[in-house]
Amino acid sequence: MSAENLILRQIGIDTYHENVAYMHRDCEVYRAEGFQALSKIAICINQHHILAVLNVVDDRSIVTPGELGLSLQAFKQLNGEPGSAVSIEHAEPPISMDAVRRKINGERLSFNDFMAISQDIVKSRYSKMEMAAFLVASGQTGLDRDEILYLTRAMLQSGEILDWKESLVVDKHCIGGIPGNRTSMLLVPIVAAHGMLIPKTSSRAITSPSGTADTMEILSQVNLDPLKLNEIIHQERGCLAWGGTAKLAPVDDKLISVERPLGIDSKGQMVASILSKKLAAGSNHLLIDIPVGPTAKVRHMREALALRKLFEFVGDRLNIHLEVVITDGRQPIGCGIGPVLEVRDVLQVLENDPDAPTDLRQKSLQLAGRIIEFDPDVRGGQGYAIARDILDSGRAMAKMNAIIEAQGKKEDYSLKPGELFFEVFADKSGVVTQIDNFKLAHIARIAGAPMDKRSGVDLLKKLGESVTEGEPLYRVHAEFEADFQFAEKLCAQDCGYQIGDEKDIPKSFVAF
C-alpha cells in the first residue's frame, strides 16, 4: 500500500485532550469529505495507529494535498517523525461504545465492560462527544455500588500503580468546591514532620480559581519528573507537586476534561475518580474531606452521609483504610482566593502570624490530627495536639522549607497581588449572612486566576462579621485590563455576599 501514503506533518494547534487530523480537501490519496462525516479516522505508521477527528482544510499553507497534519497532542501520541509516510483508515467506533449504548438503555455493566471503556478512553479512541455520552449515561440512571467499584478498579488499572513498600502511606482528598481551601499545603508538612509518608500529588485548577499545584508553584517547582519526585518523597516523607507527570489513572484526566465544562457531576464518577487516583498513588490510608454548606458541592447532611457510605463501600473492597470527615463548607476557607493570595494565607499560618486566618489554621490542624491518628502509636484523640505542637514549634515551617528546597525553590517570587484592583462594598449595614462559594470562585477565575498568579479575590469580611454600609467586603485583583473589566462586570451582576440579621446565618451541621 505504499502508493496510499501521506506525508506526516505536525500542525501547531493545541486541541486540548482531543486528537485532530487535518487533511486537504483535494487530498491526493483519500476523499477527505467522505471521511469527515464518519467523524473519526485511524492514522497508521508501521504497526502503530491512533484515532483522530478529521478536519478538512482548504489552505495549502496548513496542509498540502499530499500531507496529513496532526494536532500537537495527536502528533505526540503517534510518535512518528515529520515527513514519515502514514496511511489512514476508516475508524470503526470503539468497540466499547456498545457497552455505553447498553448503559444508555439502562443496563448494568460488568467489570469487563468498564475495563474495555477505560482502555479505549486511555488510548484516545473516544471523541469528546463519546466521552460525554458515557458520562451522561452513567450519571443518569446512575451507577450502582458495584458498578462504581468496577469503574474504580478499571480506572485504577488504566495506568501505573505505585508501591511504596510501607504499611502506612497516607493521603487526604477534599471533594472540592470551597475556594481558598489550601489545607494540603499545611497538613502535608505537619504530617511529614511527624514522620508519616504522605506522597501527595495535587491537581491544577480546571474550573476553579486555583488548585494546590497552581498555588504551590509560587514557591517552588511543581512539574517534577517521576524519578525526581520519588527521591524527594523518600527524603522528605512528603511533597506538594503536580500529579500530572505520573501516569496515575490517566483515564480520569480525560473524563474530567469533558465532565467539568459540561458541569455534570455524578457521585459515582467522583468516587471512582478520587479513589482510583489515590490507590494508583500507592496510598493505603486516606482521609476524605466533604464540606457541607448551602453553596458547597454537597448541600445537605443526608447527602454527605450517603456519599460517605459510598466511599466506604468502594474503599473497603479495594483495600484502602478510609475515613471521611464532614466539614463546614458554608464559605471560603482563609481570605485569599487565587495563587498568590492563597500563598500569603498559608505562609501566615506556617509562621504563626497572629493575623493568619483562623479557619484555615483550625481546619488544617483538625485534618492533620486525623491523619496522624492513622499512626498506630498515636492514641485516639491526640492527633490534633500533636499537629498543633508541630505547627506552633516551627517544625511545620521547617519541613515546608525543606520540601520547597527539594522541589526546586523559586528564588525571587513576589507575594504582591495584581496592581489592578477594585473593592466591593456593603450596600447596607448588618452582619454577613452568606458568602457564595461558587460566585466568589467564579469572580476570582474571571479576574485571571489561576493562569495569572497574582489575580484573585481577597476577602475582608467573613460569615457573621458586622459591616456598616459602604464598608469594603472584598477586593478583586487582576493583572490584565480585559480581565479586570470582566470581573467588574460580573461583580456588578451579583457580588456573592448577603448582609442581614445574625439569625439568618445558616447553621453549620458539622462537629469534628
Next chain:
Amino acid sequence: MSAENLILRQIGIDTYHENVAYMHRDCEVYRAEGFQALSKIAICINQHHILAVLNVVDDRSIVTPGELGLSLQAFKQLNGEPGSAVSIEHAEPPISMDAVRRKINGERLSFNDFMAISQDIVKSRYSKMEMAAFLVASGQTGLDRDEILYLTRAMLQSGEILDWKESLVVDKHCIGGIPGNRTSMLLVPIVAAHGMLIPKTSSRAITSPSGTADTMEILSQVNLDPLKLNEIIHQERGCLAWGGTAKLAPVDDKLISVERPLGIDSKGQMVASILSKKLAAGSNHLLIDIPVGPTAKVRHMREALALRKLFEFVGDRLNIHLEVVITDGRQPIGCGIGPVLEVRDVLQVLENDPDAPTDLRQKSLQLAGRIIEFDPDVRGGQGYAIARDILDSGRAMAKMNAIIEAQGKKEDYSLKPGELFFEVFADKSGVVTQIDNFKLAHIARIAGAPMDKRSGVDLLKKLGESVTEGEPLYRVHAEFEADFQFAEKLCAQDCGYQIGDEKDIPKSFVAF
C-alpha cells in the same frame, strides 16, 4: 475597550458543525490558555456574537498573536470582514444546559425548556459534547409522549415553515436503515403525475451509502435555491431536490451530526426529527414507512407498532394527517447500493424494463398507492391500480423527465459503475437465508459511496434464491484503489450473506 481587540482572520479549516476559534498561545490581549479549559468563548463584533470552542495555536503562519482565527463555519456565522476588530469574552455555558442537567437527573421538561434548548442549538451555542449530553439524556430515561410533542414543536419553530396554500400537500418518509431503498424516486413522479402536490425534499447520506439526494444528483441538479425550488414544485407538482438549502427545522441537522457518529438512536428524537422536518416543509398528509426485519432499524412487530402509535400521537396534535405502513425490511430493496447503481434500478422500473427489480417496483407502487388514496376522490383500495397505471403507461417516466429538466438535467452522465471491482462468492450451496442490511450498507460505504458516485454494491442474489458453491453473490465497485482495498478487507471479515436451508429464511410479518 478598543485596546482589547484582535484582528479577525478566516482559517481555511472546515470543522464540520462545530465553531472553532484559533488564538495564538502568546496572544497580545487575552490569556489563551486561561480561556481554553473553559472550552468555549464568545466572539463579538459590533452587537453580534457567536460562540466557539477555542484551540490554542503555536504557529504564527496560522494566526499571529494579534489575530483571532475562525474556522470556515464560524467565520461565516459571525459574518464579519477579514481584518475587522473583534473582542472575545468568557462564554457562559448556554442557559438551557440547566434544563439538560435537569433531564439528566430524570426530570420531565416543559415546552419552554425544549424551546430554549432548540434555540441555543440553532445559534451554535452548544458544543458537540453538550449536544451529546442532551441526546443521551433524552434517550436514556426517555422522553414521554408529551415531551416528544414539545420537542417536535420546538424543532419545527427553529426555522422557516412553508405554506403551500393547498389542502392536500403530501409527503412520504422512510425511517431508514434499508440500503437501495430508492422508492422516493419512483413514487414522487407517480404521485405528481396523478396531480397531487408532493414537495419532497431529500437528504444526503450521513452514515448510509446514499441518500435520495445523492442518487438523484446523477440525473439532475439537486442543490436548488429555495425560490427556484418553489417554482419547480408549482410547475411540476413535485421535486427530488436536496432539502439542505431551505432552512427547515435547522436544529435537526445539528443534532443528527452528533447522533449518527455516536450511533445512538432514540425513538423520541427520531419522531421529532421526522415530523418537524415534514411539518416545516408544509406537508399536511404524510405516509411513514417502517421497515421491519432482523437487520433493520426496527426488528420486531411490537416495536414497529409502538413507534406507529408515537407518530400518530404527535402527528394528530400537530395537525398533520399521518398514516404508517410497516414494510418488509429483511433485505436491501432493489439490487444496487450506491448512487449510480441505484439510478440504474430506478430507471429500469420507470422504463418498465422486464429486468427491473420487482421488489423496488412493488414497494414503490404500494407506497404511491397509499399516498394517492389521500386524495378524497380516490376510492379506498384503488390507489395501487392508479399508481400502476401511471407507471405502466409511461406517464411516470414522462413526469420524471420533466422534473429532471426543471431541476437542471445533467447532460452526459454515465451509469457505468466503478472500474475497480471484485465479486464475493457463495462458500456453499443452498438458498440465501440472510442479507445483512447493515453490513451491505457498510461495505458500499467503505467502497466510496456516496462521495464516489460510481462506487457501491450490486446484489446478484436476493433472499430465497438458490446458489451453488462458488457462484457470485454480489459485486463491489470502487473508484479508488484505497477504497477498493478497504472494502475487500471488510468483506473478508464478514460478507453479510448467509446460505442455508429454505426453512431458515426469516418470515416477513408484513402484509400491506
